[in-house]
Amino acid sequence: MIELQNVTLRYGEREILNEVSLVIEDNQIKAVLGPSGVGKSTILKLILGLIKPNSGRILIDGTDITTMKESQLYPIRRKMGIVFQGNALFDSMSISQNLGFFLRENLNIPEEEVERKVREQITFAGLEGYEDSLPENLSGGMKKRVAIGRALIFNPKMILFDEPTAGLDPVSSKKILNLIGALRKKNDLGAVLVTHIIDDVFMVADSVAVLYKGRIIFDDVTSKLHDANHPFIRSILSDKILEQ
Ligand SMILES: Nc1ncnc2c1ncn2[C@@H]1O[C@H](COP(=O)(O)OP(=O)(O)O)[C@@H](O)[C@H]1O
Ligand SMILES: [Mg+2]
Structure with missing residues (x-):
């Protein structure tokens, strides 16, 4: 349902995402795991059409949103719910x-x-x-x-979570992750789960893309993460929480 094709995104001179490609299927929980500042929230903003990539395309249900005007984006955004890191409650x-x-x-x-x-x-x-x-x-x-x-x-068909367990104690984190898991079972909902906490991934994600230095260095079913050789992934598997 959501597809990023060779997306490059720069803020000024700084390249944040370098030719990032991702597929997020309906009814699946896909985690995007990476350290703080790597560009995870930026990916969610791109999916919502809040920012445009410098190159590459973003497709929602097969429709290219990168050339859409604000008014055309409303019905697209309604397919997706977003849970902001700071909740954004009134x-x-x-x-x-x-x-x-x-x-x-x-x-x-x-x-x-x-x-x-x-x-x-x-x-x-x-x-x-x-x-x-x-x-x-x-x-x-x-x-x-x-x-x-x-x-x-x-x-919505899909819900976007930006660091849903950040700042929560372990018991509350577990409750939130259980709720996310329950959504898929009960409402057949898909989710993008952006996080820097590897336990989140193991608890609920069907598949995981690891973002590191602007690139996807791993993208596969969650259970295969244990077999990955990349030194960054080896280090997060042993340290559990990604450092700033
Ligand atoms: N509007 C912006 N202008 C310039 N730089 C930005 C802007 N938004 C984010 N950044 C920078 O881009 C990088 C990626 O940001 P972000 O996607 O928020 O990372 P993450 O969510 O993975 O912590 C960070 O270094 C951040 O400081
Ligand atoms: Mg963020």
């Missing part, structure tokens, strides 16, 4: 208002339908009793679950 809105916000803003659907969808996400994310709370009163793991619920509310 601080002054309750959890229910956060969940319903984009439905109310973007779609002309009856209020009862909005409320039904919000309740569905409250239940799925295990947030019963917190409907009227503000984000600041929730733990990091709960805020992440709200962000996931909000990303799911348009029924």
Whole structure:
């Protein structure tokens, strides 16, 4: 469904991505693993059409988005939910208002339908009793679950996670990863999981691409990562967490 073909991306003089090619199939969880600053969030921005590559193409369901105008991108973006690293919740809105916000803003659907969808996400994310709370009163793991619920509310086919476990304690991280795994089973959803934490990959990803110094140095099913010879991959397998 999502395909990057020979994508090169520079910020000014600095080359971040060098001829990166990636395929992300529907109903699969694909991890993109790499150290901080390597260009993982940049890949998500390219997939959403928020930035354009210097060369190469990005295809969503076979459609080239690299030449599209902003207005043409809206229906494409609606196929994908995104969970930002910092969650991007609205601080002054309750959890229910956060969940319903984009439905109310973007779609002309009856209020009862909005409320039904919000309740569905409250239940799925295990947030019963917190409907009227503000984000600041929730733990990091709960805020992440709200962000996931909000990303799911348009029924996307694919969900993009930017470092979903960064900053969470091990128990909360595990809950979030279980939720990501459950999404695929329950809703047949695909996911791109961008992370610098190798345990995330082993817990939920079907396949993994490793990004290092602007290039993909490994791209295969997760279980094969153990057999990779690249020194960088050997080092992350022994150290577990990638250094800055
Ligand atoms: N808008 C921008 N302008 C210039 N440099 C940027 C911009 N966004 C990100 N960068 C730089 O590009 C590199 C890759 O960024 P990013 O994709 O955020 O990395 P990651 O998500 O893997 O940590 C980093 O060195 C970052 O500082
Ligand atoms: Mg990032």
